[in-house]
Amino acid sequence: MDSINKQQEEENIKNLAGDEAIKKVKELVEIAEACFFCTDLNKVGVPLSIRPMSVQKVDDEGNLWFLSAKDSHKNEELSNDPFVHLLFQGSRYSDFLNIYGLASVSDDKKKIDELWVPILKTWFTEGKDDPRITVIKVEPTEAYYWDNKHGNAIAFAKQSIGSIFGKTIDDSVEGKLDL
Numbered sequence: 001m002d003s004i005n006k007q008q009e010e011e012n013i014k015n016l017a018g019d020e021a022i023k024k025v026k027e028l029v030e031i032a033e034a035c036f037f038c039t040d041l042n043k044v045g046v047p048l049s050i051r052p053m054s055v056q057k058v059d060d061e062g063n064l065w066f067l068s069a070k071d072s073h074k075n076e077e078l079s080n081d082p083f084v085h086l087l088f089q090g091s092r093y094s095d096f097l098n099i100y101g102l103a104s105v106s107d108d109k110k111k112i113d114e115l116w117v118p119i120l121k122t123w124f125t126e127g128k129d130d131p132r133i134t135v136i137k138v139e140p141t142e143a144y145y146w147d148n149k150h151g152n153a154i155a156f157a158k159q160s161i162g163s164i165f166g167k168t169i170d171d172s173v174e175g176k177l178d179l
Helices: 018-032 073-080 109-115 118-122 152-165
Strands: 034-039 049-054 064-069 083-089 096-106 133-148 172-178
Touching (some): 018 034, 018 096, 018 133, 018 172, 034 073, 049 073, 064 109
Antiparallel strands (some): 083 096
């Protein structure tokens, strides 16, 4: 039996590098708004530590920036093991992003000021000067995406037509992101 990738007429693998890869990361992060931030990747026989987190910024080098509490389990785990796995889902059928990276934690006040938005006062009650705030920078080491080529409406139309005729007419695209 052929894989679904061999049944479709259109090419659906598109690896991206450099500025094009960074642009795709920014696009998918903006759509998803939040990710599952996984730590303790090297534990054996125990589940990963996973929590939802909002990305505050993706910079021009493709690094992802978060704000976190100094006394959080996440920060403690990162002090022992900087490897992280970030999982994004922007919609039900597209806008998926998978990133492995190295995290570093700092208390850079200039960066905190740059990343601060008022809603964060929910977690940092003293505002941007809260002594518990830290910055987490994730430098991607490996990334992969799954998306569609022409938007959700066209992807849905192609899927519908394909199901009527029993043929794979898929608008999906996926590939490695070399940042």
